[in-house]
Amino acid sequence: MFLDSREGLALALPAALFTFLVFLVPVAILLSIAFQTDGGAWSFQGYIDFFSKPLNQAVFFRTLKLGVLVAGTAAVIGYAAAFCIVNLPPQARGRIFGLVVLPLMISPVARTYAWIVILGRTGIVNDTIVGLGLSETPIRLLFTETAVFIGLLQLFLPLMIISLVSAMENIPKDVIPAARVLGASWFQVFFRIILPLTREGLVIGGTLVFTGALTAYITPAILGGSKVLMLETLLYQQVNVSNDFVSASVIAMILIVMSFSANLLLKRIASVRR
């Protein structure tokens, strides 16, 4: 059943060629704009100009911060949810897992608009706060970093849970009870058994959530607006408002580098602790 190298090459060639021509080549051309001056010479001036502006620095660090926070929080919640799911009876596990996957079948636009209803001045959260007498007037929740964080977390949490459930299912069933019988606390069980044995799932889930949070456009645009600019919303502005393709290419390159860096960093952490 094993293919020789020529057969393998022939089968892989159409997909590789298609991907190369319609994805890698256009992206490379687009990204090369950021390395060129008006005269066509190669230069890092686009990057220097971009990072010299305080607004761009603030947007870069806000994007990074929210990406890390969303991925970190998703990991914490995801571990709890995944542990619960893998220890449920098969029928209940299917139902709960279905609930986790269900939001992925709904458009991110619809999922994000739901948060406007929840977080608005006349939304459920503010109605509850005012109703309980915690505040006399509705508090500002929309168009804040908190709103963007909540929206992104809700958007990408299922990806983390799916990755961790998949990884956790491979842990032998008797390992955790054995550790507990031998006197390990739940803290020790997590850090010495569960975490080491689910690193691959954490790397995959972490990369998906972090990259997704970095590159999501709709959620920051709707829940943050122009007051909570992130790199992707800034990129849109540079192209569609300012017609500044150099800055847009710089941002695109930064997002690509951040995504790859996150993946490499997570893999590194996983391999170091193995």
Added chain:
Amino acid sequence: MTRNLSLIALAAAFTAGSASAQETLTISVYSFAQDAYKEALYDPFEEICGCELVIETGNSVERMAKIEANADDPVIDLAVISSHDALSLAQKGLLQPIDTSQISSFDRLYPSAQDPIGDNLAVGYTFYASSIVYREDLVSIESWSDLLSDELAGNVSLPNITGTQGPLTLMMLDKAAGGDASDFTGTISAIGQSGDDIVTFYSRSSELAQLMNQEEVIAAPVGRFAWSRFKSSPLPFAWADPVEGQAGGMNVMLLTKGNGNEELAYQLMDYWLSTEVQTRIAEALIDSPANMDVVVSDEVAENLTYGAELINSLNILDPAAIIANRDGWVEQWNTEVIQ
């Protein structure tokens, strides 16, 4: 022999096909109200000219970029765009002067619409007023400066600087603060100082309508063309008549340089600016007329920027000033307001 006959037949069929092919005119327009435009303008025009209109839509930047990218061999024949964007294209040498003798209603256009960017490089086809929409049951608006008052803190949305309404709002806030509407530095700083009190800086009027209908915002500057969105709401919205007056702007038509389709373009331009079509477009509540002969009912006029008295009273920002200062405004805005 059979092969030769086949080739001749094919050539004849091709020639006949070419002779009967419809002429096409490619126009670049704003993307809003396209169904209504089709009914009021595109379909009737195609009947008259026996031609086909190719409609290209998008935001101003996308459409301008397309005109610029195809400057050597234009794919757009006629475009409608804001007056300052038109001036920007004119300064890059991408437009050709309009032969106004080809427009039968030209003398019936409001004087400010006849040559809005100079050298007959564009002609105005619609005006829009800009004022403040507010919840009259919750607040009263007397001045543009009310937008930054303590009373409205936390309940106001302003247009983003990058949109059409942004510079107009700066102009009126500057005027309300006693400025001469030529230097917006102080106004942008004042907005920056009130940044926490501004709910958000909206980009599209549809976004603002949603915010106001959800009661996130109770007052905001907006163009009159969006008033119908608020008027039809069950909430009690009102259109302010501030002491400083209303701001205003104009959208214009232009011809791309050397497009080779001028005859058909002039035919559409002439039809679009005619009293008949301008009335039809006004009655459909699409665009306010630039043709002085248009007469509409009070009910329709309520939704438009209509009538000489109103149009002549509008505070219109010089397109050249917008182009000259926009980069500086955006830079300061990004530094002091968005940050």
